[in-house]
Amino acid sequence: MIKNTFLFLAIAILLTAQKPNEQGLKDIFEDSFYIGVALNSRQVAPEATQEYALISSHFNSLSPENGLKWALVHPQLETYNFQFGDEYVALGEKLGAFTIGHCLVWHQQVPNWVFESETGEKLDKEALINRMEAHIETVMGRYKGKIKGWDVVNEAFNEDGSFRQSRWFEIAGKDFIKAAFKKAHEVDPEAELYYNDYNVWRASKRKGILDFAKEMKAEGIQIDAIGMQGHYTVNGPSIEEIEKGILEISEAGFQVAITELDVDVLPRPRNSEGADLTINYANSPEFNPYKEGITPEGKVQLAKRYEEIFKLFEKHKDKISRVTFWGLYDGRSWLNNFPVRGRTNYPLPFDRDMKLKEDVYNGIKKAVEH
Template sequence: MKLIKRSIFLWSFFMACGFTNAQDVKDTSFKDAFKGKFYIGVALNRWQSNGSNPEEQKLIKAEFNSISPENDMKWENIHPSKDTYNFEHADAYVKTGKQMDMFIIGHTLLWHSQTPDWVFKDDQGNLLTRDALLKRLEDHINTVVGRYKGVIKGWDVVNEALNEDGTLRKSKWYNILGDDYIVKAFEYAHAADPDAELYYNDYNLYKKEKRAGAVKIVNQLKAKGVPIKAVGEQGHYSLTGPAISEVESTLQDFIKAGVNVNITELDISVLPDKGASTTADVSNNAAYKKELDPYTDGLPKDIEKKLADSYQSLFKLFMKYENKIDRVTFWGLSDRNTWLNNWPIRGRTNYPLPFNRDLSAKTQVKEAILKAAK
């Protein structure tokens, strides 16, 4: 009797989703489910970009139609010293994107983190003047954007420039260049490739105060006649938040400001976050405790169900605003290499993505996301 009831339940579920059987769910990709709605993207690490694992490459090509680089276009990797550019890994990433016919994203041109100290200093070790740093920034953007002009379709021009209260972070960029450094970066990027989409990208924009700071950036750019296509809400969420109403307010406020929205770094942590503040700042960290790492032997089905419900709620919301959302990108391919295994607490076992460590789909999660596409 239990088996019959389960069969009836599964048949009803798949019919409600618009699928006729479980094989249809397995065979339906994310990119096909959301075709004509928005791009479904994934962030690639270096080994995925260079094709070290054919199984991963097969999954990337099958499920996604947009890619972002996790680290290989950040300043410390692509421009490690004053007179040295290293395009080896960035070129491999772009080559992979072209071969797979992806909408290719560049990430990121200006960030306070993962930027070498030499960028801000002259040959004697003194801090650069405003004019000298602007010239260095312009040269960097011209070189990097110019190399991939017409191939990389969208750039995260500035990343994480805001404090949690919406004020500008007092980074070295800000301290040397002043309030208009974001405008200057966008101007340089637009000049380097006038056809590329330009974005501002940040985390925790579901917080009203921080979001107001991002809207101010959008308004500042528009007042200067500098194009900005979309704001990226990173989407580093958890099972406990944010509320869907907060995410919806985020979408609404940016739409009112006259830009589209990208969900750029989506993942949902299933682990307790006690001991670490709710921020995606890479400098955030906390001490390891066994009670904060409860699922080392596998993800319980009831927790996977909560994860599936969270993803479904989000994607239903994204579908509601499909005309103003250009892209939803998962920050990582699978649980085996998610950054959340080591952040904000090193050594934990997290399960934030739709694909398991063995690259199989989390059944409940994928079904839930596909259902939201209907």
């Protein structure tokens, strides 16, 4: 039985290892930007041998998919769970990767108790900010010097550039964002600090984000980069819209991080752009056309889309610090359940068997071929 186990592990490593003379994605873009991947708890576990072979071959930056979000790392007032975080950071150290923390403050996946007193009454502004700062100090402080960059605040703006009316904003206004960045810098002055959001390619949303980021910077509050979540489809947004976002962020004095890259190959209901988790639909054949496998035409479309996206990123490599895929392989992508539940999606460079899609790989590689 032990022999069989070792044989299986050896085969798994061979299946995910690079072919002879095949460059890992991180090596292709070695002189351009970090190539990152978001990982879940299974993938950071020490026994995740097959995943480790894939990660070590292709990525030099890591992001946590869910394990450091408030509800998981700090589920109760006096309770913290650092199992994921410790294993995640250990993996990053083993790989010598540029390790990211995601995310300290968000309106999703945060327990109700965060906003309430022990008697269930709504906290006032001072009490809420104190509670937020204690969370940042504990979580960020534990990994000081090990996690190199943090998504301090996530998704705090609406599509029109106004502030999202979250519970954070209802109690503390925009000052909760400023306080979060101030505290993060205080806890680890060497860490890079980011604001992260989806649909930053949209001019109205981007203007609100950049106006506020410049306001913070003018007040001496550290903010190093704007995270442009790359939740794209095969049809949009246009390369021109994405490029405009990259240029405007850079012109405003911030680095660009492509933080959550994937390409949805399936049709979507209307009003489901970006990553608003409140938008969700029941499964239906109309929105799940590749249940038995993606068509040859779909494969070509996906590869072409990745090729044009990475050509754009390579064109602006002087402005982009990192490109991070949101998920390791198709079978574990969140897009199997968003915006339509229970779908079979194919949004990443690695298929459901953790094998590299050669057509997507070749398309991406063309970005650096002259």
